[in-house]
Amino acid sequence: MKAWIVSEGDFGDGNSVVVFAETRNKARDIGTYKLDREYMEVSAVRKKEYDQYADQMEVPCEVLIKDGWWFTCYGDYCYRNDNVDQEAIDHDGARIIDGKPYCSKCVAEIDRQRKGAE
Ligand SMILES: [Zn+2]
Known part of the structure; x- marks a missing residue:
């Protein structure tokens, strides 16, 4: 699975979450739910550095x-x-x-x- 950062609006402006998904669309799907937004209101960018956390499906807070x-x-x-x-x-x-x-x-x-x- 690939790690993505899904954000409200343009990256860096609003709240963000890390999600794990194979495709950008799927990542936006999950992010939409987690951020309680509409699909068109979120954007997703790849974050390769977080791929290593795919097994636990969560990047440690630290x-x-x-x-x-x-x-x-x-x-x-x-x-x-x-x-x-x-x-x-x-x-x-x-x-x-x-x-x-x-x-x-x-x-x-x-x-x-x-x-x-x-
Ligand atoms: Zn407190």
Whole structure:
């Protein structure tokens, strides 16, 4: 399977997802569903570097963030308002836990609760 980056609008403008498919059309099909868009509203570009992740059908969050992607925090304490990117991880205490991105606020809360549970 081939890796594709499917994006809203022109590449780089809106939200993007990595999908795995044999053809560009199929990639756009899957991306349309994942981004909750119409077919004509998404574009797909090949990403050969991510082909190696086809078996697991998912590119690790760490890899994407290193490549300049950002994610909405997966935690609940910021009401999923905060974005996590490399900058936030390097300088702001954001972290990836079990493959999911968490902002500094949520990391602090998770640490607090883990301590409490010990
Ligand atoms: Zn958060």
